[in-house]
Amino acid sequence: QVQLVQSGAEVMKPGASVKVSCKASGYTFTSYTMHWVRQAPGQRLEWMGWINAGNGDTKYSQKFQGRVTITRDTSASTAYMELSSLRSEDTAVYYCAKGAGYSGYDPVDYWGQGTPVTVSS
Amino acid sequence: DIVMTQSPDSLAVSLGERATINCKSSQSVLYSSNNKNYLAWYQQKPGQPPKLLIYWASARESGVPDRFSGSGSGTDFTLTISSLQAEDVAVYYCHQYYSTPQTFGQGTTVEIK
Numbered sequence: 001q002v003q004l005v006q007s008g009a010e011v012m013k014p015g016a017s018v019k020v021s022c023k024a025s026g027y028t029f030t031s032y033t034m035h036w037v038r039q040a041p042g043q044r045l046e047w048m049g050w051i052n053a054g055n056g057d058t059k060y061s062q063k064f065q066g067r068v069t070i071t072r073d074t075s076a077s078t079a080y081m082e083l084s085s086l087r088s089e090d091t092a093v094y095y096c097a098k099g100a101g102y103s104g105y106d107p108v109d110y111w112g113q114g115t116p117v118t119v120s121s
Numbered sequence: 122d123i124v125m126t127q128s129p130d131s132l133a134v135s136l137g138e139r140a141t142i143n144c145k146s147s148q149s150v151l152y153s154s155n156n157k158n159y160l161a162w163y164q165q166k167p168g169q170p171p172k173l174l175i176y177w178a179s180a181r182e183s184g185v186p187d188r189f190s191g192s193g194s195g196t197d198f199t200l201t202i203s204s205l206q207a208e209d210v211a212v213y214y215c216h217q218y219y220s221t222p223q224t225f226g227q228g229t230t231v232e233i234k
Contacts, residue, residue: 035223045163045171045214047223061222095170105218107161109182111170 002026004096004112011118017084020115022096029077030054033099035108036070036081040092050104051079059104086119093117123147123217127226133234140202142229144215149195152219159219162191162200164211165228171214175200207233 007021022034035050049060051070058070064083072079079096094115097108124147134140150159158178163171173182175191178198188203202209210233215226 044227045216045225047225059221063222097170100176105159107173107176107216107218109173109176111172114170 002098002110004098004110006094006096006112006115009116009118011120012086014087014119014121016086016119017082018086018117019080019082020094020096020117022079022081022112024077024079024098027098029072030074032102033104033106034070034072034079035097035099036068036079037095037097037108037111038092039095039114040089043092046092048081050099052102052104053079054102057104083117086117088119091117091119122222123150123220123224125215125217125224125226127213127215127229129229130227131230131232133232134202134205135234136207137204138234140205140209140231142200142213142215142231144193144198144200144226146196146198146217150217150219151195158194158198159217160191160193160198161216161218162189163214163216164209165214166211174213202231205231205233 036048069082096112098110100106100109160178162175165171179191212228
């Protein structure tokens with residue numbers, strides 16, 4: 001069965017960077033996209049970007065352009081999301097989510113358990 | 122950006138009764154070349170990640186009970202729970218994947234009356 005297992009909770013200082021991992025199993029990692037979505041307390045889900053796990057192409061939300069980098073390690077079936085120049089407004093639960101297709105224009109059909117990231121001085 | 126607006130923000134429904142959630146997009150999410158609406162619905166329970174219920178506006182995900190159904194096209198969509206069960210208490214989100222950035226509605230909380 002499809003599983004996405006994310007790295008653990010993080011507490012970061014403002015201005016720092018955080019890197020969250022997402023290890024996939026139960027499907028062919030390189031045949032699908034991996035999305036990153038965050039949810040701040042009491043807020044709606046917010047899409048950050050995706051990576052085509054096969055060819056490495058990426059697409060980011062303009063809101064995070066320049067601060068977010070999504071990468072993958074195909075040998076480890078793991079995707080990564082790095083967010084830099086953290087500020088308090090970045091406090092949220094960060095989810096990886098498997099795209100149902102290869103194009104990036106598909107629904108997401110499986111989600112990781114979420115990684116809480118707290119930004120506080 | 123496409124803005125997704127759900128209504129109502131919350132609703133309380135008696136067990137066994139129908140629950141209806143609406144979602145309106147600020148522009149059409151219907152792709153004319155394949156006649157597909159790029160619209161999904163998710164259910165999120167406290168402390169859990171979202172779960173896919175409906176995609177392409179009306180296709181039910183495998184394993185999702187048939188009391189959940191989706192309808193609509195273009196800019197107006199509806200999620201219907203035909204007979205509310207206790208385990209359906211959750212927040213429901215619509216999601217457009219037609220264009221970047223992909224966007225979500227603000228969520229609708231469904232409770233038992």
